[in-house]
Amino acid sequence: MYALVDCNSFFCSCERVFRPDLKNRPIVVLSNNDGCVVSATKELKDLGIKVGDPYFKVKKICKAKRAAIFSSNFSIYGNMSDRVMNTIKEYSPRSQVYSIDEVFCDLKGVRDIEKHVRMIKQKVLMHTGIPVGIGVARTKVLSKLANHIAKQSSKSKGVVCLTNEELEDIALKRVPISKVWGIGKRSSEKLEIIGIKTAYDFKVYDNEALIQKMLSKVGVQIKHELMGIECFDIADKESAKKTIMCSRTFKDSIVNKDDLKQAISNYINYASLKLRRQGALCTSLSVFARTNAHKIYQPKYYMHEQIKLVNPTNDTRKLISQGVKLIDRGFKDGYEYKKAGAVLGNFFGQSEYQINFLEEQDSVEDQKLMKTVDAINMKIGSDIVRSASCGFDNKVLKIKKNLKSPRYLTSFDELLRFS
DNA sequence: TCTGGGGTCCTAGGACCC
DNA sequence: TCTGGGGTCCTAGGACCC
Numbered sequence: 199m200y201a202l203v204d205c206n207s208f209f210c211s212c213e214r215v216f217r218p219d220l221k222n223r224p225i226v227v228l229s230n231n232d233g234c235v236v237s238a239t240k241e242l243k244d245l246g247i248k249v250g251d252p253y254f255k256v257k258k259i260c261k262a263k264r265a266a267i268f269s270s271n272f273s274i275y276g277n278m279s280d281r282v283m284n285t286i287k288e289y290s291p292r293s294q295v296y297s298i299d300e301v302f303c304d305l306k307g308v309r310d311i312e313k314h315v316r317m318i319k320q321k322v323l324m325h326t327g328i329p330v331g332i333g334v335a336r337t338k339v340l341s342k343l344a345n346h347i348a349k350q351s352s353k354s355k356g357v358v359c360l361t362n363e364e365l366e367d368i369a370l371k372r373v374p375i376s377k378v379w380g381i382g383k384r385s386s387e388k389l390e391i392i393g394i395k396t397a398y399d400f401k402v403y404d405n406e407a408l409i410q411k412m413l414s415k416v417g418v419q420i421k422h423e424l425m426g427i428e429c430f431d432i433a434d435k436e437s438a439k440k441t442i443m444c445s446r447t448f449k450d451s452i453v454n455k456d457d458l459k460q461a462i463s464n465y466i467n468y469a470s471l472k473l474r475r476q477g478a479l480c481t482s483l484s485v486f487a488r489t490n491a492h493k494i495y496q497p498k499y500y501m502h503e504q505i506k507l508v509n510p511t512n513d514t515r516k517l518i519s520q521g522v523k524l525i526d527r528g529f530k531d532g533y534e535y536k537k538a539g540a541v542l543g544n545f546f547g548q549s550e551y552q553i554n555f556l557e558e559q560d561s562v563e564d565q566k567l568m569k570t571v572d573a574i575n576m577k578i579g580s581d582i583v584r585s586a587s588c589g590f591d592n593k594v595l596k597i598k599k600n601l602k603s604p605r606y607l608t609s610f611d612e613l614l615r616f617s
Numbered sequence: 618t619c620t621g622g623g624g625t626c627c628t629a630g631g632a633c634c635c
Numbered sequence: 636t637c638t639g640g641g642g643t644c645c646t647a648g649g650a651c652c653c
Contacts, residue, residue, distance in 0.1 A: 229621035236621070236653095249653085252620035270621090297624090297653050382651050414627055416651085443623060492620055 199305040199334055199361075200432070201315050202341040203286055203322075206329045206349075206356075208299035209237035212278045213268050215327040224265040228253055231449040232269055239265075278326065285325045289318050294432045302338055304432050312359050319356060335360040338430045339423035342379040343369060343397060363426065370398035370424065380420045381413075388412050401425055438476050444469040451490075458487070 205211060210225040226247070227237040235251045242265060247256045260267060279298045287293055290303035308314045315332045322330050333345025340360060347369055348358040360366045376386035378397050392408070394400050401424040403409065409417050419429040444465040452458050462485060 231619095231621080233619075234621050250621080254619040257619090272622095300653080380651065384650060414650090416627070439624075441624065445622065447621065490620090 199308070199311060199336060200338055200341045201290070201303040201305055201311075201318075201332050201334045202296075202338070202345045203301050203303060203315075203318065203330050203332050204345050204349075205282060205299040206331055207237050207239045207243075208279075208328070209268075209270060209275055210239045211328050212275050213266070215278065216274075217266070220266050224260075224263050225268065226253075226256075226260055226265050227268045227270050229270060231447060233447065236270055278328065281326045282322055282328050282330070285322050286318060289314070289321065292432060302341070302432055305334065311361065312357065315359070316357055329356070331356045333358050333360075335366065336426045337423040337428050338432075339379050339420055340366060340426070343373055343377075343424075346373060346377055366426070367398060367401075370401055371396055373397040375400055378420065378424070380416060385413050385417065397424060439472075442469050442472050442476075444472075445486075462487075 207225070209227040213225055213227065214220050224239045224242045225237075226235055226239075226242060228234065229236045232253055235247060235249055235253060235256060237249065238247050242260070242263065245259055245263070247259060275298060282299075283293075283295050283301055286301055286303065290305070292304040292306070294302045296302055303318075305311055305314070311334055315334060319330055319332055322328060331345055331348040333341045333343065333348050334357075335341040335344045344358040344360050348354045348356055351358070358369070360369055374386075374396055375381055375389050375394055376383070378400065381389070381400075389400065389412075392403075394403055400421055403421070406418055406421070409421055413420075422429050446461070446465070448461075452461070466483075466485075
C-alpha cells in the first residue's frame with residue numbers, strides 16, 4: 199500500500215502560518231511579476247479560480263471575497279516543504295518526495311493503516327502548521343486518485359483509504375478520466391472518443407493494443423496501475439535533475455541590449471550554481487529569448503542557441519570501459535564557458551561575447567564544490583545533467599508598430615529597429 | 618493594460634555506420 | 636548505374652506533471 203500525502207493549497211497555507219490573522223480569509227499567491235495565480239485556497243477554487251489563471255481575469259472575484267493577495271516567496275516555501283517532508287519521513291522512512299508539496303510513502307508493514315496516516319496528518323499539522331490530505335491505495339496512480347477524492351469529500355476529513363477492490367471501483371466510477379494522474383487534456387479527449395469517460399471505464403477497457411497506439415507505453419502503465427498492477431515503484435533515492443533551467447518573464451519589456459546581456463549573465467550564474475550544488479556536469483547549454491507569445495498579431499522573435507560541452511554517451515563510455523578516469527576539463531577551467539560566450543556572440547551579432555562569471559558571489563562551499571569537480575568522475579546515463587538552460591520568456595522587447603499579421607524577424611538587430 | 622517557472626518521459630525520423 | 640538489412644545515436648516535438 200502507498201500513501202500520497204499532499205499539502206492543501208500549499209503556498210497559501212505557508213503564508214497563513216506566518217499570518218495567523220488570515221485564518222478565515224481566502225488567500226491567493228501570485229507568480230513572478232504577479233502574473234498568474236499559483237495557489238488559491240479552497241473557497242476561491244470552488245468559485246472557479248484555477249491555478250494558472252492570469253490574475254487580471256480573477257481580480258474581481260478576489261476583491262469581492264476580500265482575499266489576501268501575496269507575491270510568491272519560494273525560499274520560504276522550500277523551507278516549509280523541508281520541514282513537512284522531514285516530519286513525514288520520521289513516520290514513514292521509505293518515501294519519495296514527488297514535488298514541493300507532495301510525497302509518496304510506502305506503508306509496507308503498517309497494521310492499522312487508516313490510524314497510522316491520520317496520525318501522520320496530525321503530526322504534520324502540529325509540527326509545521328500545514329494541513330495535508332492523504333490518499334491510500336495499492337498503487338501510486340490509485341493513491342493519487344484516493345487523494346483527489348479526499349480533497350473533494352468533506353466527509354473523508356482529509357483521508358481516503360482504498361483498502362480493497364470494491365472500494366477502488368466505487369472511487370474509480372466517481373472520477374472523470376481527465377482527473378487521472380498522467381491523463382491530460384489531449385489523452386482524455388482521445389479516450390472519450392472511444393467511450394472512456396471515467397477512470398473505471400479505462401480500467402475495464404479490454405483493447406490494450408489500441409491504448410498503446412493512442413497513448414504509448416505510459417498510457418498502458420497507467421491503466422495497469424488502475425487495475426492494481428504496480429508499474430511505478432517508489433524511487434527513494436533523490437535523483438539528480440536531468441535539466442536545470444533559469445528563465446524569467448520581464449515585468450517591463452526590455453529594449454536595451456546591455457540589459458538583456460546582464461540578465462542572461464545572471465541567469466547563467468544561477469543555473470551554474472544549481473548545477474554545482476548537485477555536483478553534476480552538463481553536456482549542453484542553451485539560451486533562448488522571445489517576444490510576448492500572447493500578442494499574436496505583433497512581430498515575433500524567437501532565438502535559441504545550444505552548444506554541446508561533452509558527449510558522454512559516445513566518447514567517454516568507451517574510455518570508461520577501458521578503465522580511464524575522466525575529468526570534465528571544460529567545466530574546470532572555464533574553457534566551455536568561453537564557448538558559451540561564443541554562442542551568445544552569435545545571438546548578439548558579435549564575434550565574441552564575454553560572460554562574467556561571478557564566482558566570488560558563491561559561498562565558500564560552492565567554491566569548494568567547483569574545485570572538487572576535478573575529482574568527480576564523468577558519469578554516464580541518467581546521472582548526467584543533459585543541459586543547463588538559461589533563458590527568458592515573453593516581453594523581451596516592446597514593439598510599438600501594430601501589424602495585421604505576424605511577421606517573423608530574424609535577428610535581434612532587426613527587432614530593435616522595429617521597436 | 619495585465620498571461621509563471623520549473624521539470625519528466627516517450628516517439629518518430631534523420632544521420633550515420635557496417 | 637543498380638541496391639539490403641541491421642544497428643546506434645541524436646534531435647525535435649508532444650504530452651504530461653506541479
